[in-house]
Amino acid sequence: MATVDLKDVKKIYAGGVEAVKGVSIAIPDKALCVLVGPSGCGKSTLLRMIAGLESISAGTVSIDGKVVNAIGPTERDIAMVFQNYALYPHMKVYDNMAYGLRNRGTPKDEIDKRVRETAKTLELSALLDRRPRELSGGQRQRVAMGRAIVRNPKVFLFDEPLSNLDAKLRGQMRVEIKNLQRALGVTSVYVTHDQLEAMTLADQLVVMNAGLVEQIGDPLDIYEKPASTFVASFIGAPPMNLLALTRGGAGRMPAGSPEEMAAVGHGSAAGSTALASAAPMLTDGSVVPFAPQAAATLGFRPEDADVTHGAEAPGGALAIPAAVEAVEPVGAESFLYCAAAGTRIIVRVHGRATARPGDQLRVVVRAEKLHWFDQAGKRVG
Amino acid sequence: MTESYPLRTFIGHAVLILGILIVAFPIYYTFVASTHSLQTILRPPLPLLPGDRFVENYSEALFGGVGRIGGVSVGTLLFNTTVMALGIALGKICISILSAYAIVFFRFPLRMTFFWLIFITLMLPVEVRILPTYKVMVDFGLIDTYAGLIIPIIASATATLLFRQFFLTIPGELVEAARVDGAGPFRFFKDILLPLSKTNIAALFVILFIYGWTQYLWPLLVTNRNDMNTIVIALRKMISFADADTEWHLVMVTCMLAIVPPILVVVLMQRWFVRGLVDTEK
Ligand SMILES: Nc1ncnc2c1ncn2[C@@H]1O[C@H](COP(=O)(O)OP(=O)(O)OP(=O)(O)O)[C@@H](O)[C@H]1O
Ligand SMILES: [Mg+2]
Secondary structure: OOOEEEEEEEEEOOOOOEEEEEEEEEEOOOOEEEEEOOOOOOHHHHHHHHHOOOOOOEEEEEEOOEEOOOOOHHHHOEEEEOOOOOOOOOOOHHHHHHHHHHHOOOOHHHHHHHHHHHHHHOOOHHHOOOOHHHOOHHHHHHHHHHHHHOOOOOEEEEEOOOOOOOHHHHHHHHHHHHHHHHHHOOEEEEEEOOHHHHHHHOOEEEEEEOOEEEEEEOHHHHHHOOOEHHHHHHOOOOOOEEEEEEOOOOOOOOOOOHHHHHHHOOOOOOOHHHOOOOOOEEOOOOEOOOOOOOOOEEEEOHHHEEEEOOOOOOOOEEEEEEEEEEEEEOOOEEEEEEEEOOEEEEEEEEOOOOOOOOOEEEEEEEHHHOEEEOOOOEEEO | OOOOOHHHHHHHHHHHHHHHHHHHHHHHHHHHHOOOOHHHHHOOOOOOOOOOOHHHHHHHHHHHOEHHHOOEOHHHHHHHHHHHHHHHHHHHHHHHHHHHHHHHHOOOOOHHHHHHHHHHHOOOOOOOOHHHHHHHHHHOOOOOOHHHHHHHHOOOHHHHHHHHHHHHOOOHHHHHHHHHOOOOHHHHHHHHHHHHHHHHHHHHHHHHHHHHHOOOHHHHHHOOOHHHOOHHHHHHHHOOOOHHHOOHHHHHHHHHHHHHHHHHHHHHHHHHHHHHHHOOOO
């Protein structure tokens, strides 16, 4: 029913803190846009500026094509679900949901109809006469949702609405929110710092860091092609493995030991002396093939890596010598925590892991699964 | 503490009963005196049991009038005092809740200056500003009026500070939720702040009613006419230096009657009062 457009929005708090440093996002009609980022990156601030609860220091916020910078929250026709729900403690569930409609002068029978309808959708019908403190956390959360839905606003705003629920309930509510949002077709902005929530809910994912947008796009596109090392390590659990590359130094050339030869990747066929001294190396001195010119960091997802105990490495793959430090079986999969190239990398293997802590092995990643980032952390290629 | 420890229970009860006796005995003795004739009171020792003049003494005081205060009845005094105590209690609550509302929820120039000004008046009780206040009351012609009794002590820094502290504990999200729900400042105050404050208001009302009821210095100054006196002032006037001039039986009756309304307020408001002091509904 409405698009939301942010153009170069900035927020400088009275104390001089620049919480949002110029953010532009175009949220299409009916889309669920998720803002994700670490604590303090300005997600809530941005959301509150859309809500009209926080003044806008620079830039414009438009809802439905109309600039709303100077309009208060009431006239923006938005509804918000707060982290702590912010239900009116002295009002019954019914009145909590009806309050916004009453303030807008909706006729009584219309209010009644809408509240009961919404309560039915959210399975709150039996609770309408209770007060918030007589409800469980999950029920309160539903009432908060109901209070937003019943008004039938142009835009829903959610500020970490599930962070006070336990993991199981959170999973359920996540699905429910997604279904509701889709069914109602109301443009929504959803703030979270939980990347799983972000990935599963978003039509449009916005990754923020330190008051700036790092990347906007479809969640899977972002997962597959993170625009920066920040996004790469923030999206995905466990995070992407990142290894620093060095160049030009007098690297310890593979001197013929099969392991180090394999680390070079092309197998022992590559003449060791042929390797240019300017080739990128890992911090342990092993040379990395396939690296683009500008690459300063190499990354790969834990599930894109495999381990091999043997000396032979498949062609077209990078093999990094590593020592297993810990093995974490989680059932369907296991995580291997390995020390390699002066840092820790995580490898995800299916089922039961055969490796044991203390094993020396090689982590193998196919060339097309490698991500490259330049000196500034931006994606290369 | 639900297990039974006979000795502990006994000691606990003994201490409590002793305490009650110490507090209650003077009141009981006053009651006893209020049911005897003046002659009996003036001829010691005073009996320890109530006499037979309960009805006579109380109806004489309530409806007949007391000679030493110009024949004004204690009924009039009770009415005056109730008006003053109610006026002070309600006035203080209204003014302080509104000022606290302004200070906590609105951003306006000199906000903190106003806050500190209110705070500073805590250090200036009525007694300190009594002469200028009296002059102002004379100039406005408010001597011997209810307004004159109430208005000068109607502002309360203490109550303002209490409400401020309470308002500060109201989560910002609640305020914002109300804004998003389309509640303007007036609606927010009426629909959300007032209902949330009701236990605080009740507790404060009890305290302030008793404070108003026991006012002494200001009513003494601002009322001259006997029929505008409050009960505390009238009591003082009833007592003469010469024992024989004092209608002690009526003094005792007035004393008894003077403590009834505060007790009633406490008893009736007890449920709210205790809740206001113990927990807040949030
Ligand atoms: N009222 C304020 N005055 C001054 N600075 C503020 C104010 N509110 C937030 N900030 C600052 O702005 C920055 C962004 O805050 P914001 O609440 O938007 O973070 P966030 O991304 O929502 O974090 P979280 O995930 O912890 O909720 C923080 O550095 C914070 O300290
Ligand atoms: Mg936040």
